[in-house]
Amino acid sequence: MTPVPFRTQLLRRKPLAVRGGHDGPELGRSIGTFSLMMFGVGATVGTGIFFVLQEAVPDAGPAVVVSFLVAGLAAGLSAICYAELASAIPVSGSTYSYAYHALGELVAMVIAACVLLEYGVSSAAVAVGWSGYFNELTGSVLGVRLPQELSVSPVPYEDGPTGWINLPAVVLVLLCMLLLVRGASESARVNTIMVLIKLAVLGLFVVVGFSAFEVDRFDAFWAAGAAGVSAAAATIFFSFIGLDAVSTAGEEVRDPQRALPRAIMGALAVVITVYVLVAIAGVGAQPASEFESPEQQEAGLSVILQNITGSSIPGTVLAAGAVISIFSVTLVTLYGQTRILFAMGRDGMLPSRFARVNPRTLTPTYNTVVVAVVVALVAGFVPSDYLWDTVSIGTLGAFIVVALGVLVLRRTQPGLERPFRVPGYPVTPVLTVVVCAYILSGLPAVTWAIFGTWLAVVLAFYLLWGRRHARLNDPAAARGEGV
Amino acid sequence: MTIVAGIAPGKPDVDGLSYAALLARSLRTRLRVVCVVPGPWPTPLSGGVDREYAAYLADAATEEVAAVRSLLAELAPDLGSAGVEAEVVPAVGRSVPGTLLEQVAAADASLVVLGAGANGAWGHVVVGSAADRLLHSSPVPVAVATRGFRAAPGTQVGRVTVGFRGDPASAAALERAVALCVDLGATLRVATLGVLGRTMYPPEVRGEDDVLEAYLEQATAAQVEALAALPVDVVPAEVERVVSRGRDWAEAVGGLPWTPEDLLVVGSSSAGLLSRVFLGSSAAKILRHSPVPVVVVP
Numbered sequence: 001m002t003p004v005p006f007r008t009q010l011l012r013r014k015p016l017a018v019r020g021g022h023d024g025p026e027l028g029r030s031i032g033t034f035s036l037m038m039f040g041v042g043a044t045v046g047t048g049i050f051f052v053l054q055e056a057v058p059d060a061g062p063a064v065v066v067s068f069l070v071a072g073l074a075a076g077l078s079a080i081c082y083a084e085l086a087s088a089i090p091v092s093g094s095t096y097s098y099a100y101h102a103l104g105e106l107v108a109m110v111i112a113a114c115v116l117l118e119y120g121v122s123s124a125a126v127a128v129g130w131s132g133y134f135n136e137l138t139g140s141v142l143g144v145r146l147p148q149e150l151s152v153s154p155v156p157y158e159d160g161p162t163g164w165i166n167l168p169a170v171v172l173v174l175l176c177m178l179l180l181v182r183g184a185s186e187s188a189r190v191n192t193i194m195v196l197i198k199l200a201v202l203g204l205f206v207v208v209g210f211s212a213f214e215v216d217r218f219d220a221f222w223a224a225g226a227a228g229v230s231a232a233a234a235t236i237f238f239s240f241i242g243l244d245a246v247s248t249a250g251e252e253v254r255d256p257q258r259a260l261p262r263a264i265m266g267a268l269a270v271v272i273t274v275y276v277l278v279a280i281a282g283v284g285a286q287p288a289s290e291f292e293s294p295e296q297q298e299a300g301l302s303v304i305l306q307n308i309t310g311s312s313i314p315g316t317v318l319a320a321g322a323v324i325s326i327f328s329v330t331l332v333t334l335y336g337q338t339r340i341l342f343a344m345g346r347d348g349m350l351p352s353r354f355a356r357v358n359p360r361t362l363t364p365t366y367n368t369v370v371v372a373v374v375v376a377l378v379a380g381f382v383p384s385d386y387l388w389d390t391v392s393i394g395t396l397g398a399f400i401v402v403a404l405g406v407l408v409l410r411r412t413q414p415g416l417e418r419p420f421r422v423p424g425y426p427v428t429p430v431l432t433v434v435v436c437a438y439i440l441s442g443l444p445a446v447t448w449a450i451f452g453t454w455l456a457v458v459l460a461f462y463l464l465w466g467r468r469h470a471r472l473n474d475p476a477a478a479r480g481e482g483v
Numbered sequence: 484m485t486i487v488a489g490i491a492p493g494k495p496d497v498d499g500l501s502y503a504a505l506l507a508r509s510l511r512t513r514l515r516v517v518c519v520v521p522g523p524w525p526t527p528l529s530g531g532v533d534r535e536y537a538a539y540l541a542d543a544a545t546e547e548v549a550a551v552r553s554l555l556a557e558l559a560p561d562l563g564s565a566g567v568e569a570e571v572v573p574a575v576g577r578s579v580p581g582t583l584l585e586q587v588a589a590a591d592a593s594l595v596v597l598g599a600g601a602n603g604a605w606g607h608v609v610v611g612s613a614a615d616r617l618l619h620s621s622p623v624p625v626a627v628a629t630r631g632f633r634a635a636p637g638t639q640v641g642r643v644t645v646g647f648r649g650d651p652a653s654a655a656a657l658e659r660a661v662a663l664c665v666d667l668g669a670t671l672r673v674a675t676l677g678v679l680g681r682t683m684y685p686p687e688v689r690g691e692d693d694v695l696e697a698y699l700e701q702a703t704a705a706q707v708e709a710l711a712a713l714p715v716d717v718v719p720a721e722v723e724r725v726v727s728r729g730r731d732w733a734e735a736v737g738g739l740p741w742t743p744e745d746l747l748v749v750g751s752s753s754a755g756l757l758s759r760v761f762l763g764s765s766a767a768k769i770l771r772h773s774p775v776p777v778v779v780v781p
Contacts, residue, residue, distance in 0.1 A: 184691055185680030342694060357698035359648035359705075360765070362678070364694060 009467055010106040014347070033259040036246060040267025042195045043242030043332065045274050049202065050322045051129035052236055053282050054300040055388055057291035060232035061224040062217065062283050065276055067232035072272040074439055075240035076264065077432040078399035080422055081406045083260040087420035088409065095398050096340055100347065103405050105470065111401050112344060113458035117394030117451065119337035120371065122238050123173065123330050124379035125387035130326040131168035133319050136302050140316040153383050160383060169379035176331045177372030180338065183361045187331060194328035201321025202278060204314065205301050209281025212308040217284055230442035237439055238391035243267060257420045334375060338368045348471040349462065389447040396436045403432035484512040487592040489583040491613060492520055495554055499598025502628035502776050504559035506596060507567045509639040509667045514569040515590050518551055519582045520544040522575035544573040561636040580616035593623055599630035606631060608773045624780045632776060641744030644672040646769050649705030656750030657709050659780040661717055663748065670721040673710065675702040676735040676769065677728040699726050736772040745775040
């Protein structure tokens with residue numbers, strides 16, 4: 001086999017015929033605008049709303065409502081850019097696959113680093129948040145709380161408490177792993193039920209929250225200034241990762257040119273409405289300063305309800321709903337993570353064991369177990385404060401690369417058929433980059449350091465291992481003669 | 484080699500009997516049709532009523548055996564000329580599957596045949612209560628006919644299709660299927676079925692189709708490997724390898740072409756109790772959607 005020059009390898013793109021080389025049926029265009037929109041709502045709402053207020057309100061104060069709008073605007077712009085790539089490149093899969101087909105191997109690896117961080121760390125972050133609600137629930141119902149040693153990570157964050165391990169978070173991740181190993185259908189059924197519960201308990205929070213609404217609590221609306229708004233928006237941003245999945249359905253949507261933007265915009269409108277309502281209800285129900293209290297850091301919305309009603313019942317109901325529904329978020333993010341690693345394993349960017357499917361359950365078992373163990377370790381030993389920001393930087397990085405991808409592809413492949421085109425080109429993708437960069441500017445230096453280190457690790461792995469084992473090194477695969 | 488076919492009390496099972504005759508004819512082996520009849524209560528001092536009941540059951544058994552013998556002669560008049568030694572015998576027992584297991588042991592049988600259950604679609608395998616129990620406890624392969632199965636005299640099994648998913652249990656099932664092919668003089672078809680179930684994201688969005696494709700590729704490679712591992716002299720001359728995918732099991736099974744001379748072999752679960760037949764979830768789903776009779780091998 002003739003060795004490929006280094007530069008050529010970094011820039012080479014995966015031919016579309018490799019993906020279409022199977023003799024299986026093509027995906028049918030069966031998803032309509034409304035169902036796609038509802039899917040986006042289900043995949044996004046609740047990703048962080050149960051505990052993000054406690055992270056974001058201390059940064060932005062009552063202006064957290066604006067932070068939600070800024071984060072939503074960036075997510076919406078990015079989702080539109082996703083939609084163009086999704087419709088132009090008729091493959092299923094994640095951002096990593098789009099990048100590999102459109103922008104080359106090196107960019108694909110950069111995006112892989114971003115989305116792995118996004119999905120992997122968000123699974124851990126949500127599991128840590130779940131742990132607080134779980135403790136709140138057992139405390140309210142059984143009068144038993146796990147000791148601090150077993151419910152808080154050992155890594156210190158500012159003046160926060162430390163323990164030995166966040167055991168509930170580890171158990172949650174391992175439970176999700178068992179479900180995912182059992183099968184995709186079983187996981188999907190459980191997930192659907194949990195999403196419905198999630199929407200119901202958020203509705204409960206909004207209704208009860210508005211009953212204690214006091215407009216005075218919005219007095220010092222801009223007290224934290226633009227920096228506070230951008231810092232909170234950066235923290236919140238990970239809540240919107242569900243929207244990228246809407247755009248990746250391009251291959252199966254009826255009339256994608258109309259349906260994709262409408263579904264994205266519709267889902268975004270619904271999601272932002274829900275988020276803003278929850279934020280207004282929360283901020284209107286108690287002073288912004290109280291969001292920093294240690295008990296709210298553990299199970300924020302639930303504690304707010306208890307403070308409002310003076311009864312533990314609504315808070316317990318919300319905590320129970322949150323315990324069930326946040327489970328689904330960990331499940332879905334872990335699932336997304338395993339499928340990205342699966343795609344990388346198939347491309348030879350990771351050992352082929354990551355793309356091996358268990359014949360009994362039809363799931364990538366090895367891949368799922370490895371992901372779950374790593375995520376469980378992160379969830380068990382790292383405080384959530386570090387995790388939220390790291391998720392956001394991964395998401396923002398991926399969104400920026402996608403927006404740049406739209407610009408690059410328009411220039412390098414102007415003749416490519418694009419059933420959906422970004423409206424307002426080139427303003428929209430440029431604006432996406434600008435808004436995402438603005439939000440990124442709000443992230444602390446330690447997050448940048450973590451991100452930089454992670455990117456370096458992924459690229460080092462690629463240079464030392466991945467580029468030698470890439471399937472495109474096989475001349476037949478490089479010509480697109482099927483897999 | 485002996486085939487045991489089970490007939491439940493008062494239910495002349497035409498499907499099972501017809502299929503047992505076809506298998507015996509194809510395998511040129513002994514057929515023992517067992518009519519399970521209830522026995523009297525084992526009272527130490529039987530009174531008049533008990534003796535009357537015992538006599539009634541004995542008469543009923545004789546009538547049942549005669550009826551089944553006549554039915555078998557009607558369904559497969561050519562068994563004698565095909566060199567098949569067929570017998571219809573009564574066996575006393577309160578549990579049909581339990582009694583059949585005793586008969587399998589007593590006759591040193593290598594296969595037990597049952598008809599389809601009464602509640603299910605015509606032309607498909609319907610697992611009744613007796614078959615269900617046998618599928619969980621039989622030490623020998625269990626054949627289940629499709630509902631309404633009939634075979635014209637002289638019909639033989641022409642092709643054996645074995646369900647293969649690429650794990651050690653499948654390899655074992657393949658070996659049993661190959662042995663069956665040799666005994667039957669039939670061709671072999673190795674089939675892998677892939678089903679794309681529901682996912683958390685809309686279908687295929689997050690690469691579930693990729694997972695399925697990878698599995699089918701993997702299983703195809705495993706088919707080649709498993710066939711290559713078999714001794715050359717036992718592999719049938721005609722071997723076909725196929726893959727079928729669908730959004731559910733009905734679509735995947737129905738995607739394969741089937742003929743009336745087909746027989747489907749599925750392996751039991753690798754999690755089964757020792758080597759006994761214990762159906763895995765995939766095997767159970769394939770079995771329920773099969774349009775041809777199925778043999779489940781332990």
